[in-house]
Amino acid sequence: MTILTQRPTAPLSDPLEEAQPQAPAHSHHPDVRLFGLIIFLVADGMTFAGFFAAYLTYRAVNPLPVNAEYELELLLPAVNTLVLLASSLTFHRGSKALMASRMATCRGWLLLTAALGAAFMAGQMWEYFHLPFGLTDNLFASTFYALTGFHGLHVTLGAMMMLIVWWQAGRKGYFTPENHFGFEAAELYWHFVDGVWVVLFALLYLL
Amino acid sequence: MDVQHHTPWHEYFGFSLDHKVIGIQYLVTGFFFYLVGGTLAGMIRVELVTPLSDFMARDTYNQVLTLHGTIMIFLWIVPVVNGAFGNYLVPFYVGARDMAFPRLNAVAFWMLPPAGFLLLSSYFIGGAAQSGWTAYPPLSITTPAVGQMIWIMSVLLLGGSSIFGAVNFIATILKLRRPGLGLFQLPMFCWAMLGTSVLVVLATPVLAGALILLSMDIVAGTGFFNPALGGNAVVYQHLFWFYSHPAVYIMVLPAFGLVSEILPIHARKPLFGYRSMIYSILGIVFLGLIVWAHHMFTSGTPPWMRLFFTIATAIIAVPTGIKFFNWLATLWQGKLALNSALLFCCGFIFNFVFGGITGVALAQVPFDVHVHDTYFVVAHFHYIVFGGTVFVIFAAIYHWFPKMSGRLLNEHLGRLHCLLSFLGFNICFFPQHWLGLNGMPRRVAEYDPQFQLINQISSVGALLLAISTLPFLINVVWSAWKGAPAGDNPWRACTTEWLTSSPPPVENWLREAPLVTEPYDYGSVEDAMPVTTVRGRELWSAGR
Numbered sequence: 001m002t003i004l005t006q007r008p009t010a011p012l013s014d015p016l017e018e019a020q021p022q023a024p025a026h027s028h029h030p031d032v033r034l035f036g037l038i039i040f041l042v043a044d045g046m047t048f049a050g051f052f053a054a055y056l057t058y059r060a061v062n063p064l065p066v067n068a069e070y071e072l073e074l075l076l077p078a079v080n081t082l083v084l085l086a087s088s089l090t091f092h093r094g095s096k097a098l099m100a101s102r103m104a105t106c107r108g109w110l111l112l113t114a115a116l117g118a119a120f121m122a123g124q125m126w127e128y129f130h131l132p133f134g135l136t137d138n139l140f141a142s143t144f145y146a147l148t149g150f151h152g153l154h155v156t157l158g159a160m161m162m163l164i165v166w167w168q169a170g171r172k173g174y175f176t177p178e179n180h181f182g183f184e185a186a187e188l189y190w191h192f193v194d195g196v197w198v199v200l201f202a203l204l205y206l207l
Numbered sequence: 208m209d210v211q212h213h214t215p216w217h218e219y220f221g222f223s224l225d226h227k228v229i230g231i232q233y234l235v236t237g238f239f240f241y242l243v244g245g246t247l248a249g250m251i252r253v254e255l256v257t258p259l260s261d262f263m264a265r266d267t268y269n270q271v272l273t274l275h276g277t278i279m280i281f282l283w284i285v286p287v288v289n290g291a292f293g294n295y296l297v298p299f300y301v302g303a304r305d306m307a308f309p310r311l312n313a314v315a316f317w318m319l320p321p322a323g324f325l326l327l328s329s330y331f332i333g334g335a336a337q338s339g340w341t342a343y344p345p346l347s348i349t350t351p352a353v354g355q356m357i358w359i360m361s362v363l364l365l366g367g368s369s370i371f372g373a374v375n376f377i378a379t380i381l382k383l384r385r386p387g388l389g390l391f392q393l394p395m396f397c398w399a400m401l402g403t404s405v406l407v408v409l410a411t412p413v414l415a416g417a418l419i420l421l422s423m424d425i426v427a428g429t430g431f432f433n434p435a436l437g438g439n440a441v442v443y444q445h446l447f448w449f450y451s452h453p454a455v456y457i458m459v460l461p462a463f464g465l466v467s468e469i470l471p472i473h474a475r476k477p478l479f480g481y482r483s484m485i486y487s488i489l490g491i492v493f494l495g496l497i498v499w500a501h502h503m504f505t506s507g508t509p510p511w512m513r514l515f516f517t518i519a520t521a522i523i524a525v526p527t528g529i530k531f532f533n534w535l536a537t538l539w540q541g542k543l544a545l546n547s548a549l550l551f552c553c554g555f556i557f558n559f560v561f562g563g564i565t566g567v568a569l570a571q572v573p574f575d576v577h578v579h580d581t582y583f584v585v586a587h588f589h590y591i592v593f594g595g596t597v598f599v600i601f602a603a604i605y606h607w608f609p610k611m612s613g614r615l616l617n618e619h620l621g622r623l624h625c626l627l628s629f630l631g632f633n634i635c636f637f638p639q640h641w642l643g644l645n646g647m648p649r650r651v652a653e654y655d656p657q658f659q660l661i662n663q664i665s666s667v668g669a670l671l672l673a674i675s676t677l678p679f680l681i682n683v684v685w686s687a688w689k690g691a692p693a694g695d696n697p698w699r700a701c702t703t704e705w706l707t708s709s710p711p712p713v714e715n716w717l718r719e720a721p722l723v724t725e726p727y728d729y730g731s732v733e734d735a736m737p738v739t740t741v742r743g744r745e746l747w748s749a750g751r
Contacts, residue, residue, distance in 0.1 A: 143431070
């Protein structure tokens with residue numbers, strides 16, 4: 001029995017319904033992947049928000065032992081911040097190139113962005129090896145490594161995504177100006193990771 | 208009955224992308240873990256028959272209560288009210304063929320069984336976690352590390368699954384609605400799932416962060432939450448409850464939505480106060496995020512914090528109360544069909560109101576300080592999640608089983624199940640209020656002999672609850688095999704899942720998705736209401 005007989009109260013001949021007959025396949029529904037990614041990034045951002053809240057609470061209520069007041073070296077992290085901000089810009093230029101269908105240029109910008117990401121990670125590593133404290137020294141040290149480490153994990157993932165996108169962009173017709181979700185997703189994620197770093201930098205190094 | 212499509216049985220054991228199959232996978236997996244968690248609860252009640260720890264060793268008792276809480280919350284209630292009914296119903300209600308991200312949906316489900324078995328396996332690998340479902344440090348740092356780490360990994364997996372599910376629900380409800388269907392024409396369950404998913408997205412990651420820091424404390428020797436190393440255990444409590452108070456709403460908001468679907472159909476009346484129901488959900492979502500510290504009144508919270516969280520918690524009773532009066536008004540002068548689904552809903556209303564009242568009482572600092580960590584809290588919590596949500600889960604199973612299987616459940620067994628559940632539940636948990644008020648602490652295997660009689664009464668209730676599962680199991684197995692054919696729409700319902708065959712075809716409707724802009728249009732002339740309810744009907748048609 002095929003039912004689909006509507007109750008009389010549910011309008012059978014809705015004008016909208018007649019104007020837009022539904023295709024009986026869900027392959028036709030609009031692409032909402034970017035929207036889904038934004039929701040996921042909100043969730044990811046809340047993880048950082050939890051870490052930041054914990055860090056600020058520690059700052060407020062847990063005094064450190066006397067020998068544990070550190071003056072963090074500012075030059076390298078500041079340069080690193082600029083590197084990361086520049087990488088957001090280069091990714092954006094890559095996106096512009098993609099929209100103009102100049103794939104070779106686009107791939108160049110992608111490689112440059114990935115290189116900047118790698119440079120950031122290298123700078124972070126250098127900082128880790130030259131800091132006067134280790135992971136378990138005190139509360140500030142632990143929080144410092146947990147926050148920067150969790151962010152570094154995000155940068156690493158983003159750089160790997162970028163290399164995948166770079167490889168995909170080399171395949172003819174994989175990305176078009178109209179259809180390039182993978183590219184957009186990697187770009188959005190990268191900007192997100194950048195934005196988080198700016199907050200993290202302000203809280204950890206400047207505050 | 209011409210069923211257009213049979214999902215092959217093996218698809219239920221595989222990586223199916225069909226939201227209906229995934230919903231049933233969630234339901235069956237969740238129910239399996241309900242039986243496991245229920246067995247653990249039975250062990251707890253057996254232990255508490257006598258004041259001495261003679262049934263289990265004390266640390267075994269701690270493992271059992273930890274596993275019981277974790278399994279019931281993370282593997283039964285959250286996956287079933289969200290994963291099972293959310294997945295089964297939301298695409299129907301928005302007029303879609305499937306969820307927005309079917310593959311992500313399947314991934315989210317398949318994170319569940321490994322997490323569950325990981326958790327259970329920990330008992331056999333050096334013992335399960337012993338620090339309760341809250342895993343408060345420093346207890347969780349000092350108890351054996353292996354079980355605690357497995358617990359953390361399992362909860363992280365389940366949290367990830369929950370977040371993936373929430374992303375899917377938000378995208379489906381906001382972006383996949385059929386053309387012509389407005390947000391304020393959606394069935395209430397969609398709004399409940401939208402609110403729940405917002406809570407999951409905002410709160411669950413914070414728990415994940417807290418658990419990552421806790422695992423570093425356990426394995427890497429950091430001191431985030433370890434006072435011995437200069438850390439702060441209360442920060443963990445803040446992070447934990449920032450998730451786990453909203454988690455109560457993550458467990459109960461979908462149940463609110465399900466009740467709002469079931470009541471109008473079996474009372475043959477429109478849902479009372481549609482808009483106020485929606486605003487109540489949104490109010491609960493907002494307030495639910497700013498009340499967490501009422502769990503921590505004895506953790507050295509400063510006075511301003513106590514004041515703020517007491518007031519915020521008291522305010523949350525307002526939107527909840529609005530929902531209750533709306534449900535009562537929906538039932539009022541309705542043409543009630545007193546079947547299992549409606550009876551379980553009525554049981555829910557009774558139990559949840561009681562749990563809500565003790566909740567408001569617990570939000571008051573002087574009272575909370577007195578009964579904190581006693582059996583009063585245990586009783587309150589079980590009135591919310593068992594008397595509340597689990598009763599709704601059973602109501603929903605009685606209501607939607609005909610759609611899922613094409614066969615009706617037996618009403619006699621169903622009512623027996625309802626009666627036994629209601630009696631067993633109240634006999635088990637009502638006396639625990641008295642225990643708590645008189646000072647019996649929770650989470651102990653041994654207690655003062657003066658509490659023995661009340662504990663034994665409670666255990667009798669637990670036995671009744673265990674027995675109540677039997678008619679249900681017999682009913683489901685027998686009805687799925689030989690039950691009366693349900694037909695497409697046995698309840699004469701308006702919502703779109705009933706406007707297709709039972710069970711529905713793969714893409715939900717063979718033709719285009721039906722447009723239902725008034726999902727609660729009951730009580731009109733075609734319902735042939737008896738004379739006694741004419742006044743009620745006129746009231747409603749005049750109000751529209």
